[in-house]
Amino acid sequence: MFPLRATRRAFLGSVLWISLLWRRPDPALAQSNVVAPLDPPTREILEAVVNAIVPRDQDPGALDAGVPARILSHLSTHPEALKLYQAGLELVDRLARQSGAPSFRALEGPERERILLALLNAPDDSREAGGLFLTRVRRDVLAFYWGSAVGQAVVGYRPPLSGYLDYANPPVETRRSRP
Amino acid sequence: MITTRPETFDAIVVGSGAGGGFAAMGLAEAGMRVLLLERGRRFEPRRDFPMNHPDWELRPRAFRDTEVPAGGDASLVLEDGVALNPRYAHLRSSSTPGERSKASHRTPFRYERVFGLGGTTLHYQGEAHRFSDHAFRPASLYGFGVDWPVSYAELAPYYERAEHVLGVAGDAANPFKPSRGPFPTPAHKLSYASQRIAAGAANLGWALLPNSLALPTRSIDARPPCQRSGGCVQGCIFGAKSSVDLTAIRRAEGTGRLQVQTESRVLALEMGQDGRVDGVVYRRANSDYRVRGRVVLLATGAVETPRLLLASRSSSQSNGIANSSGLVGQFFMETLLVEVTVRFDDRIDAYRGPPIDSRIWNFSRPGRDGSVRSGYVLGVSGTLGGFHGPMSHALLLPGLGRAHKDAMRSRFGTSVTLFGIAEQEPRAGNRVTLADSKDSDGIPLARVQAAHSEADLLALDAMLTRVKELGQAAGAVEVLQQGTTYDVPAASHIGGTCRMGGDPRASVVTAYGRSHDVPNLFITDASVLPGQGAGDSPSLTIQSLALRTAEHIVTLARRREL
Numbered sequence: 001m002f003p004l005r006a007t008r009r010a011f012l013g014s015v016l017w018i019s020l021l022w023r024r025p026d027p028a029l030a031q032s033n034v035v036a037p038l039d040p041p042t043r044e045i046l047e048a049v050v051n052a053i054v055p056r057d058q059d060p061g062a063l064d065a066g067v068p069a070r071i072l073s074h075l076s077t078h079p080e081a082l083k084l085y086q087a088g089l090e091l092v093d094r095l096a097r098q099s100g101a102p103s104f105r106a107l108e109g110p111e112r113e114r115i116l117l118a119l120l121n122a123p124d125d126s127r128e129a130g131g132l133f134l135t136r137v138r139r140d141v142l143a144f145y146w147g148s149a150v151g152q153a154v155v156g157y158r159p160p161l162s163g164y165l166d167y168a169n170p171p172v173e174t175r176r177s178r179p
Numbered sequence: 180m181i182t183t184r185p186e187t188f189d190a191i192v193v194g195s196g197a198g199g200g201f202a203a204m205g206l207a208e209a210g211m212r213v214l215l216l217e218r219g220r221r222f223e224p225r226r227d228f229p230m231n232h233p234d235w236e237l238r239p240r241a242f243r244d245t246e247v248p249a250g251g252d253a254s255l256v257l258e259d260g261v262a263l264n265p266r267y268a269h270l271r272s273s274s275t276p277g278e279r280s281k282a283s284h285r286t287p288f289r290y291e292r293v294f295g296l297g298g299t300t301l302h303y304q305g306e307a308h309r310f311s312d313h314a315f316r317p318a319s320l321y322g323f324g325v326d327w328p329v330s331y332a333e334l335a336p337y338y339e340r341a342e343h344v345l346g347v348a349g350d351a352a353n354p355f356k357p358s359r360g361p362f363p364t365p366a367h368k369l370s371y372a373s374q375r376i377a378a379g380a381a382n383l384g385w386a387l388l389p390n391s392l393a394l395p396t397r398s399i400d401a402r403p404p405c406q407r408s409g410g411c412v413q414g415c416i417f418g419a420k421s422s423v424d425l426t427a428i429r430r431a432e433g434t435g436r437l438q439v440q441t442e443s444r445v446l447a448l449e450m451g452q453d454g455r456v457d458g459v460v461y462r463r464a465n466s467d468y469r470v471r472g473r474v475v476l477l478a479t480g481a482v483e484t485p486r487l488l489l490a491s492r493s494s495s496q497s498n499g500i501a502n503s504s505g506l507v508g509q510f511f512m513e514t515l516l517v518e519v520t521v522r523f524d525d526r527i528d529a530y531r532g533p534p535i536d537s538r539i540w541n542f543s544r545p546g547r548d549g550s551v552r553s554g555y556v557l558g559v560s561g562t563l564g565g566f567h568g569p570m571s572h573a574l575l576l577p578g579l580g581r582a583h584k585d586a587m588r589s590r591f592g593t594s595v596t597l598f599g600i601a602e603q604e605p606r607a608g609n610r611v612t613l614a615d616s617k618d619s620d621g622i623p624l625a626r627v628q629a630a631h632s633e634a635d636l637l638a639l640d641a642m643l644t645r646v647k648e649l650g651q652a653a654g655a656v657e658v659l660q661q662g663t664t665y666d667v668p669a670a671s672h673i674g675g676t677c678r679m680g681g682d683p684r685a686s687v688v689t690a691y692g693r694s695h696d697v698p699n700l701f702i703t704d705a706s707v708l709p710g711q712g713a714g715d716s717p718s719l720t721i722q723s724l725a726l727r728t729a730e731h732i733v734t735l736a737r738r739r740e741l
Contacts, residue, residue: 053579059588113580120579138579146587147237147570154584155591157569159233160530163406163417167532168368171592 037075037082038089045089046071048105052112053141054151062141065150071140081136088133092116095130181460183469188214188438190732191459191472193445193487196298198703199478200423200431201341201722205729207431211736214470215437216461218444219294221424222301228414236570240413242295242302254292254483254625256614260285261630263666270517270639270665274575280666288513288627290482290670296441297424299480300718304411304534304562305393305420307347307719309338310712312357313544314554314602317710321545323552324604324710328681328690329724331357337723344430345421346399347719349391355540364396367405370532372595373559375523377537379653385541387559393421393719394533400426407532409562427722443468446620448475448500448700450493455699456500462620473741474732476692478704478725481511481673485611485706486625488677501677501694506687508612508676510605512711513629514669515553517642518563518598518662521655522590529561529595530568536561542645543713545602553638554713555601557645563596575660594659597649599642602711603635605675629668639663672717674705692728699741703728 038046047068054062062068075082095115096104104112119134145151152159156171166172189211192203203215222241225231229238262284263271271280293299312331317323335357342363349362366389369377377387394405405419418425431437443463451457458469477484485508489499499507539557542548548555561567572591576583609630613623631639643663650658680686683695688707694700703725705717712720735741 054584055581057581057584059584109581116579139574142573142579142583143237143570146573147234147568149233151569151573152233155569155587157591159235159568160230160406160408160410161233161416163408164531165407167370167407168374170371171526171528171531 037072038086042086042089043068043072045093045104046085048107048112049089049092049116049137050141052109052116053138054145055109059154060150062145065145065148067141067144067148070144071137074140084133084136088130088137091130091133092119095119181467181469183458184471186470188212188470188472189736190214190474190476191216191470192476192478192703193459194218194298194478194480194483194704195296195423195428195439196293196478196480196704197300197423197718197721198705198725199476200297200300200427201344201725202476202478202701202703202729203437204344204427204431205726206732207434207437209729209733211436211733213431213437214472215428215431215439216443216445216459217294217296217298217439217441219296220441221296221439222414224414224416224418228410228416230408230410230413231416235410235413236568240302242293242414254486254618255287255289256616256624256626260287260668264631264636267636267640267665270636270643270663272660272662272665272667274660274662282666285629285665286667288629288668288670290673292480292483295424296428296439297422298478300393300422301414301424302412303422303716303718306535306716307342307345307349307391307393308712308715309335309356309359309391310715310720311355311543314710314712314715317545317554317602317713321552323545324602325678325680327709328679328686329727334720334723334727335359337726338719340726341719341722344426345393345719345722346395346397346426347391347393347421348396348405350389353388353540354386355388355543362391364399364404367392367394367396367407367533367536370407370529370536370561372527372529372532372561373537375527376559376595376597376649376653379649379651380539382652383648385539385557385649387537387539390533390536390538390558392533392536394419395421400429405533409530409532409534409567411534412562423722444620445479445487446622448487448491450491450496450500450697454495454697456697473736474699474701476701476703476728476732477706478702481676481705482611482625482627484702484704485676486613486622489611489613490622496696501687501696501700503696504684504687506678506685509607509610510675510678510709511609511611511627511629512603512605512673512675512708513609514664514672515555515601515603515635515638515642516598516662516664516669516671517639517646518560518596519643519646519650520563520594520596520659520661521650521653522594522657522659523654524593524656526592527595528592529559530592532561534560534562539649542641543715545713548641548645551601551638551641552604552634553601555599555638555642556714557597557599557642557649560596560598563598597646599646600672600714601635601638601642602713604632605678605709606632611676631665636665639665672705672711674708674711674717677702677706678709679707680709691731692724693731701728701732
């Protein structure tokens with residue numbers, strides 16, 4: 001009798017969070033031209049943030065996995081999360097403009113990452129809405145990407161739908177690409 | 180208003196987990212008419228469990244406690260734990276190499292309740308251990324804890340029966356266990372990850388041996404054999420794991436004498452003038468019912484059972500039912516656990532295979548490791564530590580962007596978790612009591628007080644050292660995270676809160692689980708365990724004791740001594 005405990009705190013938190021997050025994406029949103037909770041400019045900032053967290057490289061990125069639609073679907077029914085996202089997206093765009101860029105979207109990948117990491121790694125006692133937003137959006141993007149078939153293929157993970165009858169053998173290399 | 184049901188059952192079993200399900204089977208197969216009350220619902224593996232979907236990591240577990248509010252637990256008062264002993268600060272949990280929690284107190288005790296037919300066996304990983312013979316006599320042999328009122332030899336026939344119901348897979352040639360006949364199904368081969376760890380263990384002179392598991396390697400009762408999906412915790416989509424709903428309860432229902440009533444929460448036991456339990460009151464679909472049985476068996480676990488007894492006071496038992504000893508809720512034993520996730524340079528894909536397929540019993544006798552009083556065991560898990568699928572792995576890796584994605588590509592599938600689990604010596608100060616506040620059904624919340632002794636901390640310290648040695652000897656190149664119950668309590672092997680014994684002043688129930696005070700009240704869950712079996716998993720012992728209790732009840736009924 002030995003339930004999964006992750007780092008117990010993290011796991012218990014994630015169980016609750018997944019239950020809040022889990023919701024089938026709205027088909028209209030998943031089809032994608034529909035925006036619902038965010039206006040078009042803010043949605044574009046969201047897409048830039050999502051692409052910075054899991055960028056497209058030799059493998060598909062979070063945009064290819066439809067992550068923005070999953071997030072928008074969640075925000076459409078969770079007003080508190082929507083508020084956090086709106087404030088956070090406005091903040092990252094403002095920080096980009098303060099650095100001399102016309103917008104967050106206009107930044108190159110490394111510059112986008114620099115802004116996001118600065119918010120993510122701010123000391124606990126000085127964290128404001130930006131840090132909370134980064135923690136949240138990072139978690140959402142990583143979960144939706146690596147929990148999807150697209151992300152699983154990148155690391156050669158086979159979901160256990162038919163079990164692992166080869167479990168006693170060395171793994172077979174099935175990664176999509178190597179770094 | 181309470182509606183009284185017209186029928187009287189031979190037995191009412193409250194809770195359908197390891198103990199309740201097996202007790203119900205034992206009673207029904209012996210000819211008794213049994214009502215089994217379960218708070219959760221019945222699950223159908225293929226339909227209900229998330230691993231039947233490719234994006235399973237994004238889906239919540241079907242049978243988790245849906246009443247838990249964010250950050251809280253609906254049955255427990257969450258209080259700051261005791262102050263941490265700074266001399267053992269190196270035991271702090273850490274999910275990032277080199278970074279430790281800075282908390283000054285233990286986190287509040289909480290646990291994952293499982294509501295559903297089958298109870299915690301819905302999410303357990305199938306470990307099916309016979310406690311060793313020395314674990315029944317720790318006080319006599321080692322001056323540790325208390326001796327049990329039942330011996331290994333007395334329990335062995337019930338162990339054997341339970342193993343056959345479950346189709347336990349194992350290897351009888353385990354030199355650290357009592358000699359025995361063959362298991363019902365052959366042992367699982369060691370997973371590739373465990374083979375790697377076994378080589379390291381051998382270098383240290385330890386033996387990493389196949390675990391005994393209620394994950395049959397052959398088809399049992401028309402269920403498929405284990406498919407090694409590693410998904411026991413999420414619920415086995417193949418219906419291969421021998422959870423109690425698919426084994427004991429299914430058998431009991433086959434007799435036609437078991438009535439299972441799910442989504443029914445027991446609110447109170449009612450006492451009659453004759454000092455016996457006269458009725459069980461439960462709530463179902465917002466209506467309250469009273470039902471009567473000649474005997475009542477409680478099997479709701481080491482927190483909920485004492486909670487119900489303490490909350491069900493009567494005029495003659497103002498201290499709680501079955502509590503003339505004052506020991507209901509006392510001697511709470513938590514889980515002493517360390518887990519260390521290590522990384523190899525190459526891919527091992529430890530998520531494949533039974534989740535805990537191997538164990539090391541070299542230290543399972545108390546006193547085998549220097550000044551450590553507890554016996555403990557070590558083990559290998561592909562799924563503990565949270566490194567199961569890509570999503571959980573990604574969330575535990577720091578950073579974002581290109582570096583994070585590169586780290587995922589190079590590191591996913593390279594880690595495995597090594598753990599140690601020790602027996603905690605029972606102490607009166609560790610206990611379950613009632614709080615002033617109540618839950619939504621008006622039942623007082625439980626308060627769990629759990630502190631470590633110096634001996635507990637020494638055991639954690641020793642196990643942390645041993646698992647790190649093991650990882651190093653096996654060729655691991657990095658420790659990714661460590662978790663210990665020094666600062667974050669765990670609840671997988673809790674017990675002891677209605678301990679069994681021969682002396683009514685020093686125990687709550689007899690060796691057969693019968694209340695010393697209330698002749699038609701029995702307890703068949705982890706509450707009755709006087710010890711923790713030197714780190715082995717308790718479910719098979721709970722199941723075997725439940726069979727023994729059921730047999731005893733049948734004997735008493737035939738003698739008209741109930």
